[in-house]
Amino acid sequence: MFHRSELQLNRDTARRFIPLMVAAMVYLATLALAGAVVVGATVDRWSEGLRGTLTVQLPGGRGDASVAETAARTDTAVSLLLETAGIATAQPVPASDLESLLEPWLGKGNLPADLPVPVLIDVTLDPGARIDLVALQRNLAGVVPGARVSDNGVYLERLVRLARSVQLVAGVVMLLVALAAVAIIVFATRAGLSMHRETIELLHLIGARDAYIARQFVTNALWHGLLGGIIGVVLAAATVAALGVIAGEVALPVAGLRLPEQLSISLVLWLAGGLLIPVVAGLVAMGTARLTVMRTLRQVL
Amino acid sequence: MRANLAVQHSGERNGVVRFENVGVRYGSGPEILRDISFELEGGSFHFLTGPSGAGKTSLLKLMYLAQRPTRGLVRLFGRDVTVLKRPELPPLRRRIGVVFQDFRLINHLTALENVALPLRIAGAKKEQIEAHVTELLSWVGLSGQVNAKPPTLSDGEKQRVAIARAVIGRPSLLLADEPTGNIDLDQGLRILRLFEELNKIGTTVVIATHDRSLVSTFRRPELRLQGGDLTLHRPAPTGVDRLRRVDPLPGA
Numbered sequence: 001m002f003h004r005s006e007l008q009l010n011r012d013t014a015r016r017f018i019p020l021m022v023a024a025m026v027y028l029a030t031l032a033l034a035g036a037v038v039v040g041a042t043v044d045r046w047s048e049g050l051r052g053t054l055t056v057q058l059p060g061g062r063g064d065a066s067v068a069e070t071a072a073r074t075d076t077a078v079s080l081l082l083e084t085a086g087i088a089t090a091q092p093v094p095a096s097d098l099e100s101l102l103e104p105w106l107g108k109g110n111l112p113a114d115l116p117v118p119v120l121i122d123v124t125l126d127p128g129a130r131i132d133l134v135a136l137q138r139n140l141a142g143v144v145p146g147a148r149v150s151d152n153g154v155y156l157e158r159l160v161r162l163a164r165s166v167q168l169v170a171g172v173v174m175l176l177v178a179l180a181a182v183a184i185i186v187f188a189t190r191a192g193l194s195m196h197r198e199t200i201e202l203l204h205l206i207g208a209r210d211a212y213i214a215r216q217f218v219t220n221a222l223w224h225g226l227l228g229g230i231i232g233v234v235l236a237a238a239t240v241a242a243l244g245v246i247a248g249e250v251a252l253p254v255a256g257l258r259l260p261e262q263l264s265i266s267l268v269l270w271l272a273g274g275l276l277i278p279v280v281a282g283l284v285a286m287g288t289a290r291l292t293v294m295r296t297l298r299q300v301l
Numbered sequence: 302m303r304a305n306l307a308v309q310h311s312g313e314r315n316g317v318v319r320f321e322n323v324g325v326r327y328g329s330g331p332e333i334l335r336d337i338s339f340e341l342e343g344g345s346f347h348f349l350t351g352p353s354g355a356g357k358t359s360l361l362k363l364m365y366l367a368q369r370p371t372r373g374l375v376r377l378f379g380r381d382v383t384v385l386k387r388p389e390l391p392p393l394r395r396r397i398g399v400v401f402q403d404f405r406l407i408n409h410l411t412a413l414e415n416v417a418l419p420l421r422i423a424g425a426k427k428e429q430i431e432a433h434v435t436e437l438l439s440w441v442g443l444s445g446q447v448n449a450k451p452p453t454l455s456d457g458e459k460q461r462v463a464i465a466r467a468v469i470g471r472p473s474l475l476l477a478d479e480p481t482g483n484i485d486l487d488q489g490l491r492i493l494r495l496f497e498e499l500n501k502i503g504t505t506v507v508i509a510t511h512d513r514s515l516v517s518t519f520r521r522p523e524l525r526l527q528g529g530d531l532t533l534h535r536p537a538p539t540g541v542d543r544l545r546r547v548d549p550l551p552g553a
Contacts, residue, residue, distance in 0.1 A: 006418070008409055011409075198405070201367070202405045203418075203422065204390075205365060205367055205399060206395070206418060206419045206466070207391045207394040207422050207470075209388070209391045
């Protein structure tokens with residue numbers, strides 16, 4: 001007794017769709033957020049692996065006779081690289097690694113002996129060192145004709161730019177979704193106010209303050225926000241987990257690019273998000289409902 | 302006779318209700334009320350009579366702050382209602398008890414909860430509310446319907462719930478719109494006596510009715526609305542009346 005609210009908003013059948021709408025919004029926003037997190041983590045990992053590295057590519061020789069020649073050219077290039085100021089290490093990529101990189105295209109063990117496989121040299125720079133790539137390229141080509149230097153930083157920069165764009169889009173999606181959710185709450189609250197106009201007028205006439213009436217909408221909105229938030233987050237987590245499983249079945253041939261690792265978000269992060277997102281949804285719904293009620297009621301006597 | 306007359310009491314108290322040249326019209330229609338001027342002193346008891354559509358409900362609405370006048374001045378408890386700020390309305394409204402003609406009960410709340418509403422809104426404690434409300438409900442003859450919901454009550458019972466809700470907060474001003482319209486004569490007299498009791502402890506009472514027998518039985522001054530004008534009529538004094546006129550509140 002006395003626990004019943006006068007408006008009984010939870011009994012309005014028309015309001016039952018609100019948690020579902022909120023759930024849909026939270027689902028989309030959570031997916032966008034998860035995408036941004038995954039992309040961010042991936043970029044971090046790539047950055048760590050690729051920052052301060054160069055790759056030098058030498059043309060491969062043909063046939064058995066060229067093996068010695070190739071080795072000699074590799075040695076020349078490596079020693080030139082090591083003499084260059086700012087270069088810490090220069091390590092030829094082992095032939096077996098190269099073969100495994102080609103495997104997806106040629107199949108295992110199908111590499112013809114006379115295929116001119118280029119030699120790759122992984123170069124790491126001293127921390128903070130800046131190398132004149134043009135000069136290095138010219139010097140290398142002087143001793144080993146056809147040598148090419150590629151700066152991994154350039155790829156990295158492009159990747160980072162792409163990743164940041166993806167994150168920006170994810171942010172915009174979250175913002176739009178949040179605005180749509182706010183609009184839903186505003187409309188639902190206004191509909192509730194007009195549906196219960198008579199009861200609200202009665203409450204006013206017997207001395208209720210706007211805040212007293214707002215409280216009933218606020219409680220209702222908080223509950224809808226929390227419920228919708230929980231449903232949305234759980235569905236989003238399930239979706240990302242499913243994507244992770246599917247991604248786990250894809251083996252990318254590029255070293256350091258293992259998808260399952262990149263798609264999965266740590267359990268801690270999910271738990272934090274799982275708690276935080278519904279709470280944020282609830283608070284946003286609450287604040288929106290209160291503001292809507294207070295502003296609407298200001299116009300009545 | 303134009304109703305520009307203060308209700309004659311000792312005049313020491315400020316008027317609880319004061320209208321000056323009040324006019325009300327809806328949209329661009331004719332004025333429902335025009336140039337209404339009167340003053341109700343604290344502790345007074347009036348009937349408000351007049352044919353249907355004369356504007357009794359409009360006049361009451363002005364008094365319970367459901368409507369603002371189109372023109373003129375309305376003062377309640379010394380406050381000009383046309384310039385009241387929104388946060389100032391609830392404290393004023395809590396001093397006014399209203400019996401609406403259409404009861405305006407909340408259908409999903411029990412009789413007890415409906416009657417308790419003004420106390421609950423004012424923030425009273427639950428224990429206090431319940432004892433108080435139960436007592437009042439039994440006084441209006443509804444002790445058996447404490448937990449009944451309005452849809453299961455007869456019109457007469459609903460009316461008594463509405464009356465209990467109006468008086469539960471011991472209002473300074475009690476406004477009743479046809480409060481005996483749906484109940485039998487005995488119940489009606491009983492309700493009127495409840496209003497008289499409240500009046501004795503200082504509540505200003507205005508009862509809109511077209512029940513002539515009620516007006517003649519209780520011999521109270523009558524505000525008569527007709528054609529948008531208000532006139533005051535006093536009952537002819539009788540011996541009994543003179544005795545009853547002794548003011549219950551010293552200094553009032």
